[in-house]
Amino acid sequence: MVRFAVVGLGMGRGRSHLIQKTEGAELKCVVDLNEELAKKNGEELNVEWTTNLDDALGRSDVDCVMVMTPSGTHADLGIRAAKAGKHVITTKPMDVTTEACDRLISACDEANVILAVDYQSRYVENNYRVAEALKRGWLGKPILGEVRFKWFRSNDYFKHGNGWRGTWKMDGGGSLANQGAHLLDLISWFMGDYQSVYGETAIMNHDIETEDIGLAIVNFKSGAKGVIVGTTTFPESVYFSAEVHGTDGGILIDEVLSGKMRVIGNGLQEQLDSIGDNVTSIIEDVVGAVENGTQVRIDGREGRRTVDLLEKIYQSAREGRTIQASEN
Ligand SMILES: NC(=O)c1ccc[n+]([C@@H]2O[C@H](COP(=O)([O-])OP(=O)(O)OC[C@H]3O[C@@H](n4cnc5c(N)ncnc54)[C@H](O)[C@@H]3O)[C@@H](O)[C@H]2O)c1
Structure with a gap:
């Protein structure tokens, strides 16, 4: 049995329920700075609650801490958990800078604990099939990977x-x-490492510091091209999709969170159907890693790749030039 504490109870509330539903996992306590929220969730989930992470870190019956707080706090809280000898899961993104990701990776290495990053679309079976198909060369030479979403977010x-x-x-x-x-995680998983990236961002319709529309053109090391388009300015949330094709076939994943997709290519659907995925969530993945020593799907180094790509897109947008992956 792997015993969990969840810190941060916005999206962390749903993840707490997921832990309770997962075989081999047990939720021991929940933590939130907001006392009302901590109490309400603790009572609803029927577990202990606290407003202080140290209470959870001091417990010998907690093996793993799931960090569900605002993104810029993930590394700091994760490092505290690792130093207390706990395995660490962060929600996405791993943190907001590669510098913070590196600190967290080092802390988990030093403490010899597992570090995993929660990108749930990696556990959608069809997405796994697409990643495998690309890895096995079933689409031929990769040509283009495209991810895009049009969503609505209010002020x-x-x-x-x-x-x-x-x-x-x-x-x-x-x-x-x-x-x-x-989607940045998915395009990195599907297409591999990038060589260079050009990005543009803008604030079109929100009163915020950061972009509500982001665009990027990516050149992958494989020679394939990539396109990223994402905005929260559409009147409603309409799609969240990924498309890949190569010389021998193409796959259009209309909704990556459900894996609804169309497959074009001779015999490709049959090939995809032959692949099964036996891990359905980050919690199952971490339980397997702790109990059987399996490798988690998104470890710290894998989770860092998205933060690195984001940093380079934003650098490109600021400087108005293509940025090489190798640049500091
Ligand atoms: N996987 C997904 O699909 C998904 C969806 C939504 C959010 N997220 C991620 O989850 C994280 C939180 O997002 P949210 O929308 O739930 O935010 P939120 O603001 O709704 O919830 C965050 C909670 O963390 C608490 N908190 C902050 N610092 C804390 C600390 N030091 N100790 C204890 N509690 C603390 C806050 O009081 C708050 O209740 C973000 O990184 C976000 O990217 C992931």
Whole structure:
């Protein structure tokens, strides 16, 4: 049995329920600075609650801490958990800078604990099939990877909490860093490492510091091209999709969070159907890693890739030039 504490009870509330539903996992306590929220969730989940993370870190019956606080706090809280000998899961993105990601990776290495980053679309079976198909060369030589979303976020969404969303310090960016992080993770998973990237961002219709529209053109090391488009300015949330094609076939994932997709290519659907994925969530993944020593799907180094790509897109947007992956 792997025993969990969850810190941060916005999205962390849903993840607490997921822990309770997962075989081999047990939720021991929940933490939030907001006492009312901590109490309400603790009572609803029927577990202990506290407003101080140290209470959870001091417990010998907690093996893993799931960090669900604002993005710019993930590394600091994760490092505290690692130093207390706890395995660490952060929600997406891993943190808001690669410098913070590196600190967290080092702390977890030194403490010899597992570090995992929660990108739930990696556990959608069809998305896993697409990643495998690309890895096995079933699409031929990769040509283009494209991820895009059109969503709506109100000005009130950004005023929520203490107003951390849409700030550089705590959200690490806007539509690309927050909502788009899932898609940046997917394009990196599908297409591999990038060589260079050109980005443009703008604030079109929100009262925020960071972008509500982000665009990028990516050149991958494989020679394939990539396109990223993400905005929270559409009148409603209409799609969140990923498309890949190569010389031998193409796949259009109309909704990456459900895996609804269309497959074009001779025999490709049958090939995809032959692949199964036996891990359905980050919690199952971490339980397997702790109990059986399996490798988590998104470890710290894998989670860092999205933050690195984000940093380079934003640097490009600021400087108005293409940025090489190798640049500091
Ligand atoms: N996987 C997903 O699809 C998904 C969806 C939404 C949010 N997220 C991520 O979850 C994180 C939180 O987002 P949210 O929308 O839930 O935010 P939120 O503001 O609704 O909730 C964050 C909570 O963390 C608490 N908190 C902050 N600092 C704390 C600390 N030091 N100790 C204890 N509690 C603390 C706050 O009081 C708040 O209740 C972000 O990184 C976001 O990117 C992921």
